[in-house]
Amino acid sequence: MVSKRLPIDVDICGVHWKNRVTTASGTFAVQKRSRFYDPSQLGCITTKGVSPEPWPGNAQPRVAETYGGMLNAIGLENPGVDSYLEGDLPQLKRRGAVVMANIVGHAAEEYCAVAEKLAGSAVDLLELNISCPNVKEGGIAFGTDAKTAAALTARVKRAAGEKPVIVKLSPNVTDITEIADAVVDAGADGLSLINTLIGMRIDLKTGEPILANKTGGLSGPAIHPVAVRMVYEVRRKLPRVPIIGMGGVMTGADAYELLLAGADAIAVGTAALADPLAPVRVAAELEAYLSKNE
Amino acid sequence: MNRGSYLILNNERLADGVFEIVLEAPEIAARAVPGQFVNLYLPGGAMLLPRPLGIADVSPPRTVTLVYAVVGAGTERLSQLPAGRRICAMGPLGNGFLAKIRFTRLLLIGGGMGAAPLRFAARRFREPVHSELYIEAFLGFAAEPWGLASFGAACDHVHVASDTQGAAAFHGTVVDLLEKRGRFCSSPGAGGTLALACGPMPMLKAAAAWCEARGIPLRVSLEARMGCGYGACASCTCETTAAQRKKICTDGPCFDAEEILW
Ligand SMILES: Cc1cc2nc3c(=O)[nH]c(=O)nc-3n(C[C@H](O)[C@H](O)[C@H](O)COP(=O)(O)OP(=O)(O)OC[C@H]3O[C@@H](n4cnc5c(N)ncnc54)[C@H](O)[C@@H]3O)c2cc1C
Ligand SMILES: Cc1cc2nc3c(=O)[nH]c(=O)nc-3n(C[C@H](O)[C@H](O)[C@H](O)COP(=O)(O)O)c2cc1C
Numbered sequence: 001m002v003s004k005r006l007p008i009d010v011d012i013c014g015v016h017w018k019n020r021v022t023t024a025s026g027t028f029a030v031q032k033r034s035r036f037y038d039p040s041q042l043g044c045i046t047t048k049g050v051s052p053e054p055w056p057g058n059a060q061p062r063v064a065e066t067y068g069g070m071l072n073a074i075g076l077e078n079p080g081v082d083s084y085l086e087g088d089l090p091q092l093k094r095r096g097a098v099v100m101a102n103i104v105g106h107a108a109e110e111y112c113a114v115a116e117k118l119a120g121s122a123v124d125l126l127e128l129n130i131s132c133p134n135v136k137e138g139g140i141a142f143g144t145d146a147k148t149a150a151a152l153t154a155r156v157k158r159a160a161g162e163k164p165v166i167v168k169l170s171p172n173v174t175d176i177t178e179i180a181d182a183v184v185d186a187g188a189d190g191l192s193l194i195n196t197l198i199g200m201r202i203d204l205k206t207g208e209p210i211l212a213n214k215t216g217g218l219s220g221p222a223i224h225p226v227a228v229r230m231v232y233e234v235r236r237k238l239p240r241v242p243i244i245g246m247g248g249v250m251t252g253a254d255a256y257e258l259l260l261a262g263a264d265a266i267a268v269g270t271a272a273l274a275d276p277l278a279p280v281r282v283a284a285e286l287e288a289y290l291s292k293n294e
Numbered sequence: 295m296n297r298g299s300y301l302i303l304n305n306e307r308l309a310d311g312v313f314e315i316v317l318e319a320p321e322i323a324a325r326a327v328p329g330q331f332v333n334l335y336l337p338g339g340a341m342l343l344p345r346p347l348g349i350a351d352v353s354p355p356r357t358v359t360l361v362y363a364v365v366g367a368g369t370e371r372l373s374q375l376p377a378g379r380r381i382c383a384m385g386p387l388g389n390g391f392l393a394k395i396r397f398t399r400l401l402l403i404g405g406g407m408g409a410a411p412l413r414f415a416a417r418r419f420r421e422p423v424h425s426e427l428y429i430e431a432f433l434g435f436a437a438e439p440w441g442l443a444s445f446g447a448a449c450d451h452v453h454v455a456s457d458t459q460g461a462a463a464f465h466g467t468v469v470d471l472l473e474k475r476g477r478f479c480s481s482p483g484a485g486g487t488l489a490l491a492c493g494p495m496p497m498l499k500a501a502a503a504w505c506e507a508r509g510i511p512l513r514v515s516l517e518a519r520m521g522c523g524y525g526a527c528a529s530c531t532c533e534t535t536a537a538q539r540k541k542i543c544t545d546g547p548c549f550d551a552e553e554i555l556w
Contacts, residue, residue, distance in 0.1 A: 027522075027526055029524065029526040057528065060532075062528075064519070074527065074528050220342055273344075273526060273527055274335060274342050274344065276384075
């Protein structure tokens, strides 16, 4: 096996992670008690997209199964940043977790409003979500054009004060390295990739799309090779920027593959929906890979 | 809640397109209450999402029974798994029917596969502590009825509406059946009637209107497509009278009918 000499822990934009695994945004529930695992067992906990005001999300159905994956069109339902600052964030910090907040907005002002509120909070990192395919305004509209993405990154960077800003990229573009390059130039401290790929499923009985939103974001093992390819391309173009790789990680082997492609850390999303303990299992399996290669 | 690989003790056809699976799952059996559900995970890795199924019976200390209709690829695959195999499952999930009110009569209103969790409710409420309880079930089946023997054993009276049974049977919806045969109304004071309902949304809506008109408190069990079943993904949220949206998987699946925006 090709060995890649990497320690178990990692420094992401000046924040120490005890291992290289985080939760993928939107797939982790903060519980009053640690029902499944202690969140400080992971390098970082990335939380669901948070907006300045509560968002209701899309109509039902919001999920559909695909071969080795799933489509979701949740539409970023969330209770808003004030609720986050009073509830989820302090709960996670109290339990010793490193926390990355995923931030969303319909317009640049909204992203900045969230970033400003979080700038003075205990959050460790911000993840700028310019890649959600399931909302009409904002989200992916900012992530498919290099100029727009760069301009938003620069504004959010200013609003975020000292907090490192990691930009989460969309795979729904012709050349992901172009956007990566542009946002790093605009001040992004790191990159997360990939968000979901736009897909659709049709109910054979009705002839209509299964999702109320018609289209949704494809995630899970089906997209792993796309994630590996995109991390690899971005790493070749930008040798130094911290990269959090994600897309279909089910096992330590999948995670290790993303590290070989050039990621510094990885996130586990869909796997955790099927098994709440997947992120800690992946962390343990990845640790075994990394120690083997020491 | 527990997640693990559990032995299939039995998996057999109950009626046309309806199967009953019995799992040896002591941790789930020990903690389950009526109205809760279990996620089943199919083997193979192609079908990643959970199949949520209401708990249809529990025999402590060992077994959990689920009743499912074959409606798609997952339940088709499930119906082919033989006894002796193992299947991955997580549960018990959700809140259960649990009502905070006193009642002396229990009305169970089930449509199709919605009868599954009511079967567990009937059995559990029949147990000695509740022996004075009068339990009456109203069950509607578009297809072949199933489980009538277990309802018969646990209930004081079982009414069945079916479109497939012979001329003697009641033809119509379960709410037509209630209208025709249901005589209960809530008696104030010493604990009246409590109704529990599970089934398709239009049936629940009609049952809610029927109960409301008679002042009978009703708990309904809702269904939605779920991404995780344990509160992580927000796939299954619904609007209620509460300020914040609720998750059917963890705040429910059982709600007071009054909370639901029909
Ligand atoms: C809380 C709860 C309890 C349930 N209890 C029972 C029960 O006791 N008996 C029973 O027969 N059915 C029950 N259902 C419905 C059951 O989950 C679906 O019929 C089943 O998941 C269909 O799987 P499939 O692979 O055959 O269908 P497919 O259509 O191939 O499934 C594709 C995806 O859609 C989901 N899905 C499809 N139909 C439904 C549905 N009606 N509700 C929720 N998800 C769906 C599946 O879980 C899967 O993720 C319950 C649903 C919920 C939410
Ligand atoms: C149910 C669900 C909700 C998601 N919500 C968000 C979100 O709020 N913000 C975001 O940036 N990405 C969100 N994502 C995308 C994931 O964080 C991740 O980028 C993607 O699913 C690929 O990883 P996976 O294959 O491991 O799931 C969501 C994904 C799923 C499946």
